[in-house]
Amino acid sequence: MNVTWPATPMTVLTPVVPGREQALRESLERLSGLGAPPFGRVAETHFARWVVVSGAPWRYRGLPRRTRPLRMQYLLFTSTANRPPEQHVEDLRTGLRGDADAAWGHCVGYPGYQQPAGFRRYLLHNRLPTHRWFAAYDATVQEVGDALDLRRRHTRFAVRMQEVDDLGLQKAFLSEFGDAELPDAELPDAELPDAELPDAELLDTELLDDGT
Amino acid sequence: MGTGLELNDVQGNILNGYGFGHAVHLLLHGETPAAVQQCLGELGGRVTTAARWPEGECPRATLNVAISYHGFERMGLRRPLLDRFPEAFRVRTRERAPDLGDVGPSGPEYWDEHLGSGAVHLVLSASARERDDLAEARRQLREEIGAIPGLGVVAEQETHALPHRREHFGYADGFSQPDVEGVDRPSSHRAPEDSGVGVPLPDGGWRPVRLGEFLLGHLDEDGRVDSEPDPDLVGNGTYVVYRKLEQDVRLFRDVLAEAARRTGLPEELVAAKVMGRWRDGTPLATQPARSDPGQLDDVATDQPGNDFRYLPDDREGHRCPLGAHVRRVNPRDALDFGGAVRSSGRLTARHRIIRRGMPYEDPPGPDGDARRGLLFVCYNADIARQFETIQAHWCNDGDTFGLGDDRDWFIGGAGGSGKMTIPTRDGRPRFVEVHPDLVVTRGTEYLFAPGMRALRGLAEGAFG
């Protein structure tokens, strides 16, 4: 399985069993009321949502009132994951487990998560083609999470290190973030007495030369 | 409706503040539809409107009323009407809390018990210039409420202005309010077109914000009239955000001193940089430096300036940081996306609010510490687009302003600490830490303050 698979969209539309619409709504409400969102357990998933498409006499401001309700209601599922579709479907099954049944269980013909082949067939069969799609960046969920972590570390560092002079800042920065590119042993600081080099020059020459 | 402003159909304190320094909010619960209706029927006639008081006839006390979604439900409003109220209004604020950053110490588990739970149906607000008059108004209201079967007071909240219009952290507060179309401002204000509180125009002038941004049933900034769910019910009314924000004054002093030490800037300058105004109210945009900031503690400047913009001179935020409180909550002309949008003021105009909050101080709890803060109250036509956008997108996050994860130093502490950046001309920005405990939420209610005709209709069961 390839975790660096490019981000891929998935759209699945399934009809709700007539009479079960309210139960589905309540079920979704319960799922979104839980502490940790169920989709958080599905590997490599950026975004995912379930939406009940009701065509009810719902009005959006500025649009004319819709007069003809849909004959059936549908459950719309959309997601974006760094997975090939088949793999993503399997991840949904093993990640959501009972929560998958709590939603799709109200839909026509759904076999349940304990039927691997049936589950796979059901979602892929009801999958809609995605004609246009846009991803703002090309990164895995892991990379996004790591980048956010790094930003948090930078923030804490920036706040903490303001009083430090340039040389101290360089040292602290390298010891906090520079481990991979510039091992501590190569730091030139021991040979450089503060007074002899103007700060700017130090930063221009030594840091860049050593770091690249 | 759609044009024209009938001041005697609009409740008072919305378009122009009363300017009274004492107020009490009675949070009511009705057991039956009749209890709620009877309350509106008996008190409705005494509700203070926006009509100008004749010279020398200022009332001793004012009365206003606002209704929660659960109040409308309890009153027996028709289901199709209830269902077409905006989602932000229908959902319990306790459930919306995470989206507004009310997590951790601001989480609903620490809120005042009755707030945001659906228990509050009506809020009666009385205000007065003198404390004694307020006490009398409150006594009378409680007596009348007590006489209505099935109606009870679940909580009371008193608020009192502090000297020199200060809030608890010591800043002068409450004077930058939107200039609203068709509304005369008190003569103490300068002419609206140069007061800097409306919508900044590309030619350098200003125009008032459209009335529909604050009262339903009128044209808004998008050229639309919002009358959902029913023009007779919501016309000339407005949504009210009632948000109790506790302030930790001791922590404020400590973190300010700490920030001054770390940044190497004078304490009073740091206090001004995080707010965007000096503590006496003077904007950094017009006065970025001061020789004697030590004198700011006691008085507010008589007429804190409002006639300023952030572009083109302060694009970098060297005067007023991009992330300062007042620049976030009302970016004026600053949201031009690097020059891509010429009439940038129009974007901000969709996210304005009228603030009528006041400081409060609750009696000491078991630990002996009095709990104080700001009872933040604001009016807007669309809670999600106006108040919630400001709070969630402009204060709890920095993306809109190109500031990454930076937060509002006062009210953006959601979900943990973060930083705020103070750009400086010497090239090295300074960073101050944002503390989630500085201001914590103690509860939120979303309410609707109907127009006077609608209030009468509600009392008669017209929308049932």
Ligand code: HEM
């Ligand atoms: C305890 C919390 C808060 C404190 C101490 C505080 C303090 C202040 C102060 C001192 C001012 C400048 C004076 C003025 O323009 O009237 C101000 C302005 C303002 N604040 Fe807050 N505030 C708080 C919470 C909030 C919240 C929750 C919001 C909305 C989400 C908000 C929105 C505004 C707006 C819109 C302005 C006017 C800015 C302008 O027009 O230039 N504030 N605040």
